[in-house]
Amino acid sequence: MTEDLAVQLNEQLQAIPVFDAHTHLVGGKLGARGLHDILLYHMVVADLQSAGCPDFGRLSEYPLWPDRQEASRRIESALPYLRHIENTSCFWGVRIILRDLYDWREPITPANWRTLDDLIRSRADDRDWHRQIMRRANIARFSSELARREAGLDDDIIQYSLEWAFFTRCQWGEFDTALYELERCWGRPIESPMPIKGGGRPKTDRVIRTLADVQAAMSHYVATIPYDKLISMATHFSTDIDLEPVTDAQMSAALARRDQAGPAERDIYASYVNEAFLQALRPHAGKIVFQFSLAAEPLPTGTASRIHSRTIEQLGRMIAAHPDIRFQCFLAAEHANQSLCTFCRELPNFSLSGYWWHNFFPWAIRRLMEERLDMVAANKQVGFFSDAYCVEWSYAKLLMVRRQLAEVLAAKVRQGQYTREQALQVARDILYESPQTLLGMRHA
Numbered sequence: 001m002t003e004d005l006a007v008q009l010n011e012q013l014q015a016i017p018v019f020d021a022h023t024h025l026v027g028g029k030l031g032a033r034g035l036h037d038i039l040l041y042h043m044v045v046a047d048l049q050s051a052g053c054p055d056f057g058r059l060s061e062y063p064l065w066p067d068r069q070e071a072s073r074r075i076e077s078a079l080p081y082l083r084h085i086e087n088t089s090c091f092w093g094v095r096i097i098l099r100d101l102y103d104w105r106e107p108i109t110p111a112n113w114r115t116l117d118d119l120i121r122s123r124a125d126d127r128d129w130h131r132q133i134m135r136r137a138n139i140a141r142f143s144s145e146l147a148r149r150e151a152g153l154d155d156d157i158i159q160y161s162l163e164w165a166f167f168t169r170c171q172w173g174e175f176d177t178a179l180y181e182l183e184r185c186w187g188r189p190i191e192s193p194m195p196i197k198g199g200g201r202p203k204t205d206r207v208i209r210t211l212a213d214v215q216a217a218m219s220h221y222v223a224t225i226p227y228d229k230l231i232s233m234a235t236h237f238s239t240d241i242d243l244e245p246v247t248d249a250q251m252s253a254a255l256a257r258r259d260q261a262g263p264a265e266r267d268i269y270a271s272y273v274n275e276a277f278l279q280a281l282r283p284h285a286g287k288i289v290f291q292f293s294l295a296a297e298p299l300p301t302g303t304a305s306r307i308h309s310r311t312i313e314q315l316g317r318m319i320a321a322h323p324d325i326r327f328q329c330f331l332a333a334e335h336a337n338q339s340l341c342t343f344c345r346e347l348p349n350f351s352l353s354g355y356w357w358h359n360f361f362p363w364a365i366r367r368l369m370e371e372r373l374d375m376v377a378a379n380k381q382v383g384f385f386s387d388a389y390c391v392e393w394s395y396a397k398l399l400m401v402r403r404q405l406a407e408v409l410a411a412k413v414r415q416g417q418y419t420r421e422q423a424l425q426v427a428r429d430i431l432y433e434s435p436q437t438l439l440g441m442r443h444a
Contacts, residue, residue: 005414016138017432021143025390032124039078045058053077062148075113079110092400140443146226163235168243170238176261177266187206211248218276227288232291245275246268282325293357329352351381356385357387360387362404382438409424
């Protein structure tokens with residue numbers, strides 16, 4: 001009876017159109033370029049790293065595509081470790097993609113992986129195939145990075161978010177990241193943000209040395225944002241940064257210590273630049289949503305889920321201090337969800353979206369869903385985003401989320417909290433209606 005109700009609800013949920021509210025899809029190139037884009041998605045790479053695979057860095061970052069040599073080397077390095085990660089939910093996603101979209105049910109082996117790779121590559125530039133995947137999943141529209149728009153070939157099915165400078169994200173071993181991120185954008189066109197790794201920073205055209213430089217760089221940054229082309233911007237708040245009020249005098253003194261910067265200077269730079277941006281954003285606040293991710297913190301080779309209670313308190317103060325700016329959080333620490341749900345209840349300009357990174361596992365998704373549905377109005381939560389880099393992963397993640405939502409809704413129907421009709425309406429609210437009212441997404 002329990003399983004039957006969840007299965008029935010899952011089937012009915014497939015009829016509800018879903019907005020994928022945050023991806024990294026590239027316009028005109030939505031699909032996987034080869035097996036590497038499916039098998040070496042960064043969440044699967046983390047599984048491989050845990051299993052002992054020695055080659056666990058991210059593939060070449062956009063706009064550079066991994067060439068055949070890089071892709072082949074990385075796949076062959078991963079093959080001996082695949083059997084150790086078949087238990088993981090990330091690998092469940094791999095199986096969903098290969099089974100449903102490429103009719104592949106065999107284990108991936110040294111003898112057959114090139115055949116599978118050729119099959120995926122044969123569809124890499126088939127834009128109609130990519131849209132078939134979208135329709136098969138019943139995805140209404142995507143949001144992706146503006147810097148990945150390319151020639152705008154898929155503007156009819158993609159709306160855009162700005163990921164450019166991450167002023168409040170720590171990088172491993174760095175203490176002036178907020179300044180570097182700002183000066184990297186100063187006088188430059190929009191591009192994708194720096195990857196999550198410290199060191200090896202490309203030289204910038206200009207260097208911030210004084211308070212006047214900070215103000216000039218911020219003026220350029222805010223003036224360059226194409227508000228009419230965006231529904232949101234996305235950044236990250238690192239838990240190691242203390243967001244506290246900073247005076248001009250404190251910032252000037254900290255700038256003079258940039259060559260010897262440590263944690264104290266890091267906090268000053270990030271706090272000052274973040275507040276300067278929020279103040280500059282206020283005249284445009286009705287046009288875009290300020291999205292931020294939380295609790296995926298850098299390690300030397302990746303990230304881990306970590307958040308201090310102090311960070312939650314400081315974010316609450318920041319959101320309350322800017323009531324005209326709409327904030328939305330992507331959370332990577334399920335234990336912080338209850339606190340953020342209380343923010344949704346008390347702060348009209350705050351909402352929650354999806355199940356991000358270190359939360360994208362069935363047990364965590366179900367817990368987050370259950371808490372949010374109990375605590376937060378349906379129109380203050382977005383039920384899905386994939387964080388996918390190819391449409392195949394958007395497909396797989398949506399199937400996984402639908403299944404968890406069906407389980408959660410079935411439990412609420414069984415205990416008498418919802419009728420079946422109410423359960424389906426709640427699902428439609430968070431998957432289809434809320435992305436429109438909170439973000440301005442529109443059905444393609």
